[in-house]
Amino acid sequence: MLEMLQTVWSGIPEILQIVLKIVVIVVPIMLSVAYLTLAERKVIGYIQVRIGPNRVGPLGLLQPIADGLKLVLKEIIIPTNSNRFLFLLGPIVALAPVLAAWAVIPFDDTLVLANVDAGLLYILAMTSLGVYGIIIAGWASNSKYAFLGALRSAAQVVSYEIAMGFALVGVLIAAGSLNLREIVLAQQGSVIHWFWLPLLPLFLVYFISGVAETNRAPFDVAEGESEIVAGFHVEYSGIAFALFFLAEYAAMILVSVLTSVMFLGGWLSPFEGIPILADAFTWVPGIVWLLGKTAVFLFMFLWFRATFPRYRYDQIMRLGWKIFIPITIVWLLVVGAAVLAEIGPWFD
């Protein structure tokens, strides 16, 4: 059976092989996005002592499908005097880089689409492109609310990218590689060996910057429905709106996966190094651990949204420039010194 599959696989032309590999990664992401929306509504519902959606299908499990179908069937309204080409380009530009970034994510020791040496840089470059979708959409809509949302978003993303980049430089110094697979392998040993401990401030800064970069609550001034209606996507309807929605949730999943890969040991088992438990859990495939760690961060995204009120704009800027960037710079010096001094158990 396996040999037959292998011969069939090698018979397919190379381009088709690559496309198939991409489909195998993108389809589960899209499904996760769909069910993340349901999870969000359920989790926030229970936090606010409601039930959340429970009408469509058993326990409301078909709700995302119904929502998706509704959005696909709705009319796309293009505002008068808007720039038609850029208006439709916006949602595509928002979604494409988020999906492209998944190419270098290692799901397992061997399970990675492109084992690139400059993987970390590639991730940073791709996540920094997502803001174009928002800016283009806000400008092309020919609407003041949308434009205000786009400007807020642009300023915010550019500010938090710096802190994010510095946090990743810390990971780079600690692991000694830009390759995501080698970053995970550098954390081997036990839970203590994972980078969350030596890089604790960078870990927190990275995750909070990730929340800000995805424009999620409490940093969602780009949407700011109480002030600017819905911000950059106020003029969008139907599938064009759905693409923004997909992009935002796919970015959330991406940030969560990256945080687990860089600070919580990726696919490594949390029971590693503990005498009996480590042997008892060796049968669990690594991807399960990675997805479990990702789910924790995704839950935190939802938890933040249910807990914190929205930041004021000047507070966001103060947090990004005057708190996060100094913290990361100071901790880079600490990490550099620790690597030079070969302080164990991480850098020896």
Next chain:
Amino acid sequence: MSMEQIVFYAFAAILVAASVAVITVRNPVHAVLFLVLTFFTSAAVWMLLEAEFLAITLVLVYVGAVMVLFLFVVMMLDINITVLREGFIRYLPVGIIVALVVVAEMAIAVGPKYFGLEHFAEPARHMADYSNTKELGRILYTVYVYPFEIAAAILLVAIVAAIALTLRRRPQTKYQNAGWQVATRRNDRVRIVKMETEKKES
């Protein structure tokens, strides 16, 4: 034609078309977006030259940060395009002469006489495990460490200077001290006064 050549010509064609569009389109926002496309495709061409570090850094720094701010500014400008195009015919002859001079200079400098294969041999192909990033880092911090550090110091001074130029303390400017705000306790702001209920005098 090999796959690599097809990819190269596709990206090169987009690159040239986009850079022509940057200087010809009327709308400044469109021009900036074409410039973004130009950077992106030139990054792809660099990638074909096995310079993946420079290619990704180009996308990260120029496309991801510089052009976002550029777009930000251009979008907020209220540019009257008819005024911009007023002197077009008048300045056209001078413009053509300058353009021709630049083209001639480029042809001499980049042409085969000084830049041909006999002067610069074709770079050797590297194996799949060759890391351009590592090589670049090694040479930057050993052979070129002083120029690199001097450039970094100059940039730092430029940042400090830019901040110093805009940092003006005016007495009427109001700003918040987050430390005070956090340290404030309830008793600093509110005083609860207990009063006996008073009877209405009859």
